[in-house]
Amino acid sequence: MARLHISGMSGNEIFCLAQKGLTPGEIVVGNSVVSIGLAGGLGAMGRTFAGGEITQITSLISEGRHAAIQRMEAEAQRDGAVGVTGVESRLGRLAGFTEFLAQGTGVHAEQGSDRFFSTAASGIGLYCQLDAGYHPVRFAMGNIAYALGLGRGMMGQFRTLARGEVKEYSSMYNEIRHTALSRLRAEAAHYGANSVVDTRIRMLPYGPGTVELLMTGTASFHSAISQGPVQPDEVVTSELSGEELWNLAKIGYVPHQIVMATSVYSLGVAAGIGALFRSVQRGELPEVTRLIYEARENCLELVRQEAQRIGAERVMSTRLQIREIGQGLVEIVAIGTAVRPAVPAMAPQSEQLIPQALILDDRSTDAADSIRTLGFATAPMSVARRGAVSAGNQAVGCFIALLVLILTCCSGLIPLLLSQK
DSSP states (O other): OOOOOOOOOOHHHHHHHHTTTEEEEEEEEEEEEEOOOHHHHHHHHHHHHHOEEOHHHHHHHHHHHHHHHHHHHHHHHHTTOSEEEEEEEEEEEETTEEEEEEEEEEEEESSOOSSOEEOSOOHHHHHHHHHTTOEEEEEEEEEEEEEOOHHHHHHHHHHTTSSEEOHHHHHHHHHHHHHHHHHHHHHHHHTTOSEEEEEEEEEEEEETTEEEEEEEEEEEEOTTTOSSOOOGGGOEEOOOOHHHHHHHHHTTEEEEEEEEEEEEEEOOHHHHHHHHHHTTSSSOOHHHHHHHHHHHHHHHHHHHHHHHHTTOSEEEEEEEEEEEEETTEEEEEEEEEEEEEOSSOOOOSSSSOOGGGTOOOTTSTTTTHHHHSSOOTTOHHHHHHHHHHHHHHHHHHHHHHHHHHHHHHHHHHHHHHHHHO
């Protein structure tokens, strides 16, 4: 008797996979519980104050996530699966330690396969990608743990007194974005892939003053992009859905690169006071309106410049998110996929998508994809900024206390010196 499998796939996902000779298998998981250690903790603490990447935490998170994924894949292979779909990598806390959890659903092939794969795509997304010519290789990731730092945090606080962009915060976002993306492409190239699809971008708070930017996706291979392995800087990246990839191929375009930018703007003290008085009366607050408009335009211009620099023809599926990360401080995030004409042509296998690939039911793992891409619900930068500001306030308080102590001592010594004369 065949083994009974417990699957998390919806009916639409199962139908779509069947069109490619695949059937759902068992839900598979893998986990890893790690500790940074005493020496690593002290080093990370020092780097948190100095600012920049905290390499101890970056490597810890990367190793923990990869260990969990490898165990998940091993569990699927023991069950006879040829691949794992809907892979997710999560981070949690357990007894004061960090736990990494990887979960997905194994899939079996009617004719078997000599090459095991793992993918972030759901059953529907995998069908669309396979039909468009993207063959999954491995679930890939790129991450960076980063601290705002005491110096940058204090400078940012002073900068908020004036109206305009707070470059200390904007540069942090843009710097970590490029670093995480380059690591994602490097890992994909290591697996022998020439593209990364299904890319998800999340920014997660890790500790006081520290955030992790995590990019995950499916390292894939498309024969029309290259005939063999490519260098990391040649790997194509996309955060488009499987359906969007299919449609893009149908009209003769191919994704080129994910482009993303951040602008953090301050309302400033003077404009903030003006807006406060205006808020007493009914009507528009022109200072706030102009601030948000300028921040949005600056963010989109950064995206446009990056797309032009890499030779893209247009940027599609661009999303904007505006949030307040502090009193009078707003952050604009823009993300999209730069595309270019496909040379040679990359037409999909099917003339048109089947209806089941277009119906998005509530239980499909695709249902939350568009929500998670930019949904920084935990406001990680706000957490990091508060940590840095708190550290800055403590340092300023210590400095003032030391200054008072010195002045007190001096004031006592002066009469003594005069009396000796």
